[in-house]
Amino acid sequence: MPDLERATLPLDLTLDLTVDGVTLTAALCDVPSVSGDEKPLADAVEVALRTLPHLEVLRDGDAIVARTHLGRAERVLLAGHLDTVPIAGNLPTRLEGGATEGVLHGRGTVDMKGGVAVQLRIAATVPEPSRDLTFVFYDHEEVDAARNGLGRLARNHPDWIAADFAVLLEPTSALVEGGCNGTIRVEVTTRGVAAHSARAWMGHNAIHDAGRVLARLQAYAPREVAVDGLVYRESLNAVTVHGGIANNVIPDRCVVGVNYRFAPDRSLVEAESHLRELFDGFEVEVVDGSDGARPGLDQPAAAAFLVAIGGEPRPKYGWTDVARFSALGVPAVNFGPGDALLAHADDERCPAQDILRCEQALRRWLTA
């Protein structure tokens, strides 16, 4: 499907960064860039950025980095990914209503070419920002973490993405969402002894034992933790349970899959210890996990950002690439156009106002 879509593109694809953000979002969406097929769009972004004399432009694969060198006291990073999930008959884009009050429909409008358009508009229109700027456009965000373009940049060129504060333009309905909870998944296994269910006393029921695991989960009181001024709410849940092999056999094994979303005051290692303590006496195996991210709202750049944006920041509960920045020592927030609940949806759509307001807010902050 991506190849088919690409075949319909003009060969001399150019991006005009002087148009308004909504028109630019539509132009970006109409260059399909499903994960793995980012090259045409990355090429176009690179060519457009190279026309801007105040920016140094760098490239690694299909990730593009552009930055100012103005000797400012702080450096701020604006990041967004170029790829989308597969197209679901929702391209080309379609604007319903006016160019400022309407809604732009189509794959990528929310996740996250609206944010990329805002990045490009700031790059083109703020040549002398109050803070040095680094723009990052990266590939492979919508696939497994090992291929993530931001992770590749962090490995290959950590200096390219060094900064004091980062804004990830993932959709937040143009509100500031700070940091994110971490996540860890473990499997808690109980083991018994198989027997015919007509002679249950010959065996030991592993599913019955799993009831004690579930009882601990049900009795658990999740924390609410203030971190850098935002209150993170934790969750601890059984997300799967599987046991038993036949209707007449006492089950000898039951596995409860548990997901713990933990506040960013706690590391992944601490989260694992917490679960091992909670499930003391049971077999616990870690399946996967990721550290969370502190919001970093105590940084000067972040404080100025909040003043410029206005409104109350909210904590981010879902895991996003802000955690990658956090792991690199760069505090980060999410701030971008579109409702995150519409990301990946067939009827993905973004209010024009979200795009325009994000651009205005960032310009206000960076030109103050």
Add this chain to the structure above:
Amino acid sequence: MPDLERATLPLDLTLDLTVDGVTLTAALCDVPSVSGDEKPLADAVEVALRTLPHLEVLRDGDAIVARTHLGRAERVLLAGHLDTVPIAGNLPTRLEGGATEGVLHGRGTVDMKGGVAVQLRIAATVPEPSRDLTFVFYDHEEVDAARNGLGRLARNHPDWIAADFAVLLEPTSALVEGGCNGTIRVEVTTRGVAAHSARAWMGHNAIHDAGRVLARLQAYAPREVAVDGLVYRESLNAVTVHGGIANNVIPDRCVVGVNYRFAPDRSLVEAESHLRELFDGFEVEVVDGSDGARPGLDQPAAAAFLVAIGGEPRPKYGWTDVARFSALGVPAVNFGPGDALLAHADDERCPAQDILRCEQALRRWLTA
């Protein structure tokens, strides 16, 4: 496979009922009769029985019934099925050791052509039994209950199988096992509200609720109930549990499969009520179930049987066709050669002594 095996049979298949029970068992086993392919063996059994002038011989499909009409005060029924589970390279039979002290290996030796051989030997050698006798040889026992030949006889010709007491020659290592527990299977379902696991408070966890179902199972004290002098031990177990659809979704449904093996003082309807009471507050659906069978050891024929056989009778925990007789108002016990744990095994094998002892015990009882 059955067709291939059948093609190797002699066309003029005859059973010689004057040979010893072990030799006869081998001859019966060497006529493969996997469920659905009983006809050649049923034909041979019918032909052999028709040579016995003291018996009336009846047939329905591949089920053969033979009976005396001596005007005795009681009628006793001896039943066995002709079919086996599929052959696993374990035919023809092979006798290891002597004809009286050895072990006969092969499909059907335990389940249950050893028992069928004993029936045929009694039919051939006890022309004037102390009780009127009905011999039942039936088809389709090893497949789904709807095709069971005994069930068909009960529907088509209930008078053919009327009796005061029945002995089912299923393998019991030549010990008397009386009646059987009933069995019922239910699914206990908990329902919640799905949500992203990063925002668990937006949903309700159905797996956590299932913990309360498991807690009731773990706290449950199964009954031990004396019925007609035998103590039946019950079992109540979760045999399966399944919940959850993804690692980041709060599960909205969890299903616990429960198997209750209940003593024959309780009917299937009563067992269901008991479970609905136990799982009050939860959604309970009956999947399947069968009444158990009282051992009927208080019947005169049964009492005389126990005296003749000697030894202590045991309760049967697994469900067998004795429950069909019980449902027809005929008390029944299991008594046959071979270890039930070797039924269906690739190395299915039966001690010659079991076959000989069963035959002797029944002859002693029926000629006293």
